[in-house]
Amino acid sequence: MSKRLLSVLVAALALAVALAACGGSSDGSGSTGSSAGGGSEEAGAPLVGAGSTLVAPLMSKWQSDFSSKSEITVTYGAIGSGGGIEQITSRTVDFGASDAPLSEEQFEEADAQGEVEQIPWALSGTVPAYNVKGAPKDLKLNGDVISGIYLGTITSWDDPAIAKLNPGASLPSTKITPVYRSDGSGDTYAFTNYLSTVSPEFKSKVGTSTQVKFPTGVGAEKNDGVAAAIGQTDGAIGYVGLAYAVSNELAMPLVENAAGAFPEPGVKSVEAAATAVEDIGPNNEISLADLPSTAKGAYPISTYTYVIVPLETEKAAEMKKFIEYAITEGQSYGTDLDFAPLPKQVIAADEEAIAKIGS
Amino acid sequence: MEAGTLRNPVLRARRNLTDRIGDPLLRGLSGLAAALAAAVILGIVYEVTQLAWPAIQEFGLGFITTNDWNPVTKRFGAAPFLYGTVVTSFIALALAAPLSVAISIYLTELAPRRIRRPVATLIDMLAAIPTVILGLWGILVLGPFMRDTIQPALHGVLGFLPIFDGDPSAFSYLTAALILTIMATPIITSVIREVFETVPGDLKEASYALGATRWEMVRQVVLPYSRPGIVGGSILGLGRAIGEAIAVAQVIGGATLINASLFHTGGTLAAHIASQFQNSAGLQKASLAYLGVILLAFAVLVNVVARIIVQRGRIKDVDSGDLDLSAAATQAQPS
């Protein structure tokens, strides 16, 4: 009996050690342990991705629809674009999602384990939503005012600069609390890209990136966190993905675009912005921050969001199927979730990029 | 005692195979386990330092005093977070230590015997509340209460002080410090209470015999006798506060600047690492690991010093002959 007890102890310890050994060793491929998952082998390997919270509402629809149509499960962690870039760079996930295109340096780091490419697969916008008791709906703002707010030079809602844009409106004297993303965020990229384009002062003082140092304001994590902070603070203004502003019923201002117009933020004005910029940059990067002055109905803080995927991957077949789905069938879910459909030239460029995967 | 090897050759020859294997086997296995523990701690130090290496090379020791965290210019420093950690932890200590002494006085001197155990257990339970739940409560209950009631009151009365100057905010150094106080108090209390209970009764009686009031007795006999325990317990609570990541991350607001006002948002070493590590790459990630190195050194140092002081205080006492299930023994790990 005692022999048995001892051997049980030894066996338990050995089991623990063995589990540690087999769990800890990385065999280079990303699909260890997937065989124990729910699906059958013919169903295709599961895809794991992480990143942008902007695309998360749409991704959610894609996940459930795609898995029922193709038997490939897609797991997604909305941890922010910065997180998505990091995770795909270290290959802890199969694909990364980011609203911010990779910089040269980031490409270098990601390419260290094999070339990656970025493919724009959805289109939406970032909105500086606000929550101010007593302020009018459809408050008009422009780039100078918004940068002033985030630089700390405009501190109350009844500032003359805001009054000038909204003649006749009664503005409360509430203090402005700017809310920003404290994590690595594609929305921050889109927002700061826009502000750097319209305000040289903002460009030199803060700059454009997924994570910047704002001189003032309150930080919150992820789109959800910013939306929560805005909703809880009277006088707050914060930039969130369009889908979040709409679903949380936050007041959205009318932002002046390069044509001097104040289009309503939404699918239509985002679409107008995308149509106005036909050129596709290197690595499929498309910036919508510098819109031509002819684009009257274009929303000035629109942004594409990208999937970042390695060219060499064991899951090439599944990956291609998923991205193909996303840019075609998947787009149909977009309108309800405040995403504009991809323009034709982008879809064409995407098809070319998809073909390269696994080659 | 020697490990079961018998000197008598007759008896030794009669030991069966199981025993001959069993003894060295158990000794070996348990030794392996002990070595594993040591290997883990070395592994932790090695791994975190290795991850931090690019930042250590880039910034050197100046990192500790650099007051900047700018992902665009790639200039990172630990100062804002050291400031946040020190401010929140020391405020928590300043609030929790006297509170714990008072609670311990109640538990050992004033409480009716029947309710001593239950009340002590209740206070230990406070330490058992998972940090994420305290953080949830902090975000949804304490924070708004601070913003709407406490901070305006402090501002109204003491607003001339820079630490109470500024607009009320639910997410602030002060809210974080209060949450840390809630976490540290049961730990400090359990140590102090234990030490108070070992004060020799005759010393106390002598004090009373000389006409002391209860408070005077405590002040003259119990407190001086318990000084190592009070100091050690307080430092143990401090260690918990320094390393706390989750609840602080939930209520402190994630700023990367130093600000004199306690109402302002801020950041601590542990909280900043917890919220940013997954997001970052390259030099920023290494800088976060560098913050981790600093945090690890700080937290371990404080914890070890605390335990040494408490152990030293204990040697004076009779062995309690009982298992220590107090908060200090089981909940002191910062999370």
Next chain:
Amino acid sequence: MSADPHTLLLDRGNLERRRRVNRAVEAVSIAAAVLAVAVLVIVVGSVFLKGVDALSWHFLTTPTALFGEAGGGISNAIIGSAIIVGIAAAMAIPVGILVAIHTTEFAPPQISHPVRFVLDILNGVPTIITGIFVFGLMVEGDKQSAFAASVALAIVMLPIVARTAQEVLALVPGSLKEAAHALGIARWRMTVRITIPTAAGGLITGSLLAVARVAGETAPIILLSSIVGQGNLTDPGEALASIPYFIFQASESPKPEAHTEAWAAALVLIAFVLALNVVARAFYARSRNRMGA
């Protein structure tokens, strides 16, 4: 005991003031204790009151809904937490007890003191750092998994299990061990069949408390098991949902429904942790009698 010995007091005229100071201090002490208990009641009460409405059979048996959709629950988080904590306990408890056996039975002081010191250090390591360690060891270059989270939690549990096991094993009466040795019983046999069973109550208690401690751990989970798939997954090689992470995420959401779900999940977690704590302590109190023999 010691009644107020005012019969022996020399009347220096400041007796009234001293009495008043004494009463003030006593009032402060009582207030402090009341405050501490009040905070406990307020926090646990808040969790209960705000979470009990959302708590339902449906909530406990349905997995988390997709992003933005309502009507989900925490069944996947409960399963995931059970698996993660279960594997962690299976690793930490035997190893912790073995470490304790080594320091109490086999090791000379030159070994047992450093080992105790190592355990003290391990106890002071913030769990976020443990998370970074396991991340670098197991996730970087590979992927997240519940098993990695278990390893991190096992590291957190180890010093707690080892420390309480050490204390309990040391309390086993020397007379028992002497008797065993006099009868010529081998050391391993004595440890396994006498020492451990005698100390079993305390060992179980320490293990239960360690489990209660890590059931609510969040920091390592953020780094090691946060990108999780839909549905009630059970493969430890994949990242699994967990209750603390669910609460953490829901707490940062802008939607009131998410907050209610967070409170409900918190209620489940707190009930589990507090129950374990109470059971562990009560269990030990009862089994203490065996040790006194």
